[in-house]
Amino acid sequence: MEQDTLLKFENVSYTYEEEEENNRLAVRNISFEIKKGEFIVVLGHNGSGKSTIAKLSNSIYLPTSGRVLVDGMDTSVEENEIPCRKKIGVVFQNPDNQIVASIVEEDVAFGPENLNLPQKEIRARVDEALKAVGMYEYRLHETHRLSGGQKQRVAIAGIIAMRPAGIVLDEPTAMLDPKGRADILETVHTLNKELGMTVVLITHFMEEALHADRIFVINDAVVERTGTPDEIFSDAAFLETCGLELPDTAKLCLLLKKRGVSLPDRIFTPEALIEELVRQTERA
Amino acid sequence: MIKDITIGQFFPGSSPIHKLDPRAKILILLVYIITLFLVKNFFSLLLLFLFSFICVLISKISAKSVWKSIRALIFIVIFTAVLQIVYNKNGTVLLKPFPQFDFCITSGGVFTAVFLVLRIIALILLSSLLTYTTSPTMLTDAIERLLSPLKLFHIKVHSLAMMMTIALRFIPTLIREIDIIMSAQKARGAKLDAGKFGERIKALISVFVPLFVSSFRRAAELAVAMECRCYTDGANRSRLKVMRFALRDYLAFFICAVIFAGALVVNYVPLCQSLLFERVI
Numbered sequence: 001m002e003q004d005t006l007l008k009f010e011n012v013s014y015t016y017e018e019e020e021e022n023n024r025l026a027v028r029n030i031s032f033e034i035k036k037g038e039f040i041v042v043l044g045h046n047g048s049g050k051s052t053i054a055k056l057s058n059s060i061y062l063p064t065s066g067r068v069l070v071d072g073m074d075t076s077v078e079e080n081e082i083p084c085r086k087k088i089g090v091v092f093q094n095p096d097n098q099i100v101a102s103i104v105e106e107d108v109a110f111g112p113e114n115l116n117l118p119q120k121e122i123r124a125r126v127d128e129a130l131k132a133v134g135m136y137e138y139r140l141h142e143t144h145r146l147s148g149g150q151k152q153r154v155a156i157a158g159i160i161a162m163r164p165a166g167i168v169l170d171e172p173t174a175m176l177d178p179k180g181r182a183d184i185l186e187t188v189h190t191l192n193k194e195l196g197m198t199v200v201l202i203t204h205f206m207e208e209a210l211h212a213d214r215i216f217v218i219n220d221a222v223v224e225r226t227g228t229p230d231e232i233f234s235d236a237a238f239l240e241t242c243g244l245e246l247p248d249t250a251k252l253c254l255l256l257k258k259r260g261v262s263l264p265d266r267i268f269t270p271e272a273l274i275e276e277l278v279r280q281t282e283r284a
Numbered sequence: 285m286i287k288d289i290t291i292g293q294f295f296p297g298s299s300p301i302h303k304l305d306p307r308a309k310i311l312i313l314l315v316y317i318i319t320l321f322l323v324k325n326f327f328s329l330l331l332l333f334l335f336s337f338i339c340v341l342i343s344k345i346s347a348k349s350v351w352k353s354i355r356a357l358i359f360i361v362i363f364t365a366v367l368q369i370v371y372n373k374n375g376t377v378l379l380k381p382f383p384q385f386d387f388c389i390t391s392g393g394v395f396t397a398v399f400l401v402l403r404i405i406a407l408i409l410l411s412s413l414l415t416y417t418t419s420p421t422m423l424t425d426a427i428e429r430l431l432s433p434l435k436l437f438h439i440k441v442h443s444l445a446m447m448m449t450i451a452l453r454f455i456p457t458l459i460r461e462i463d464i465i466m467s468a469q470k471a472r473g474a475k476l477d478a479g480k481f482g483e484r485i486k487a488l489i490s491v492f493v494p495l496f497v498s499s500f501r502r503a504a505e506l507a508v509a510m511e512c513r514c515y516t517d518g519a520n521r522s523r524l525k526v527m528r529f530a531l532r533d534y535l536a537f538f539i540c541a542v543i544f545a546g547a548l549v550v551n552y553v554p555l556c557q558s559l560l561f562e563r564v565i
Binding site for chain 2: 055058060082085086089090092094096097098099100101102103105106109110111112113114115116117118119122123126140141142143144155158159162
C-alpha cells in the first residue's frame with residue numbers, strides 16, 4: 001500500500017555541519033511512516049531533535065544518511081525539491097519571521113504566486129485558505145497589526161493556499177497566548193478533519209497531543225516510542241525519562257487516585273474526567 | 285519617538301487615489317517633484333501646493349497621519365526657513381533688531397523662506413501620500429515593472445523589488461524590537477536618554493548590537509520560510525493583482541498634465557509673470 005504513505009523516513013540521520021567534529025547527530029537513525037490523512041503529534045523536550053524533522057520533511061535539510069520520501073519522491077534528488085515542497089508545507093514557530101508581505105491577502109498569495117498560477121486561481125486559493133483558517137474578514141489588514149495567533153493563522157493560510165497534501169507545524173503555538181494556542185489547535189484540527197489534510201504537529205505541550213491519531217515521542221535524537229495517546233500517556237514513568245510531563249488532567253487523576261478516589265485508567269481530557277466524576281456522584 | 289516613524293506605512297482605503305494604478309502614482313509623483321523644483325514663481329508653487337493638498341483630501345487619509353509625516357521632517361523645514369531669513373539679504377529691510385550688527389531681516393529672505401517651506405511641505409504631502417495609499421507589495425511591484433527595462437543590462441530587478449518588499453514589511457517589526465531592546469537595556473541600567481551626546485551614542489551600541497544579531501536570525505528564518513513556500517529566484521512568478529492602466533489612470537495623467545503644464549506656463553511665460561508675480565512684490 002505504498003500509495004497511502006505521504007511521508008516516509010528511512011534510517012534518517014542528520015548532523016549540523018558545524019557540529020560534525022563532535023559527531024553529534026540532531027536525529028539518529030529515525031524511521032517512520034505517515035499515512036495520508038493522519039494526525040500525528042511529535043512530542044519532545046527542547047533540543048530533542050524534533051524541529052530538525054520538520055526541515056527534513058520538505059527538502060530544506062537533506063539527510064546526512066538515510067532517505068526521506070515524500071509521496072515516494074526522494075527529497076535529496078534536486079528535481080524533487082519543488083514537488084516535495086508542494087506536497088508538504090511547513091509552518092514554523094515565529095509567525096513574524098514567516099510573513100513576507102505587509103497585507104494579509106498578499107502574504108497568503110505569496111506561495112501560489114511562486115507556483116506561477118493564473119491570477120483567478122490565486123484569488124480563489126487565497127480566499128479559500130483564509131476562510132479555512134477563519135481570517136477571511138482580515139484579508140485587507142496589515143499583518144503587523146494582528147495578534148500572534150492571527151499572524152500564525154495567516155502563516156498557516158499561506159501554506160494551505162499552495163494546497164499541499166500534508167502540513168508540518170513546528171511548535172506553532174510556542175510563542176502564543178492561551179487564546180492564540182486554542183485558535184491554532186482548532187484550525188489544525190479543522191484542516192485534518194474537514195479538508196482531509198495530513199497533519200504533523202511538533203510540540204512540547206502535552207495537551208495538544210490528546211486528540212492525535214498517533215504520537216511519536218522523540219528523545220535524544222531518536223524516536224523512543226510510537227503509539228496512540230492512550231498508550232503513551234498511560235506510562236508516566238516513560239514520559240519522565242524523556243523529559244516530558246503528563247497532561248494536566250492525567251496529573252490530576254493521579255493525585256485524585258492517591259487521595260482514594262477510584263478512577264479508571266486512561267482519562268486524559270478534562271471532558272472525560274468531568275464525565276466520570278459526574279457519573280460517580282450521581283451513583284453515590 | 286521611534287513609534288512616530290511612518291515610512292512605508294499603508295492605510296487601506298477605497299478612495300480614487302487608492303484605486304489608481306501604482307505605476308501611475310509613481311510617475312505622477314516623479315513629474316510633480318521635477319516640476320516643483322523647476323518653478324521659481326510663487327503662484328506656480330501655490331498651484332502645486334494646492335494640488336497636493338487636494339490629493340490628500342481626496343485620499344481621506346486622516347489629518348493626524350499627514351501631520352505625523354510632516355512632523356518627522358519639521359526640523360529640516362524650520363532649519364531651511366531660519367537659514368533663509370538670517371542670510372538672505374535681497375529686497376527691502378524689514379527689521380533690524382540689533383543696530384550695532386550687520387544683521388537684518390529682509391523681505392526677500394522672508395519670501396524665500398515661505399517659498400521653501402511651502403515647497404518642502406508640498407513635497408512631503410504628495411510623497412507620503414504615495415506610501416499611505418499604496419500597499420508596499422503593490423508599490424514594489426510597480427517599481428519592478430517600471431524598472432523592468434533595466435533587465436537588458438542584466439540587473440536583477442525582481443530581487444531588488446523583493447528586497448524592498450521585505451524591508452518595508454519589517455520596518456514595523458524592527459521598530460517594535462528596538463523598543464523592546466531599549467526597555468530591556470534600560471531595565472539593566474543603561475542610560476539611553478540621559479547624559480552627553482557622545483555618551484548617548486555609545487549607549488545606543490547596546491541597542492544596535494542585539495538588533496543586528498536578531499535581524500540576522502530573522503533573515504535566516506524568513507529565507508527558510510520562503511523556500512518552504514516554493515520561492516526560487518522569482519523568475520517565474522505570477523501575481524495576485526495584475527496591473528493594467530484603466531480609464532481613471534489616463535484621466536489622472538491628463539488632469540495632472542494640465543496642472544503641471546499650467547504651473548510651468550505661469551513660471552516661464554514672461555507675460556504671466558508680469559501680470560501676477562511683480563504686482564505682489
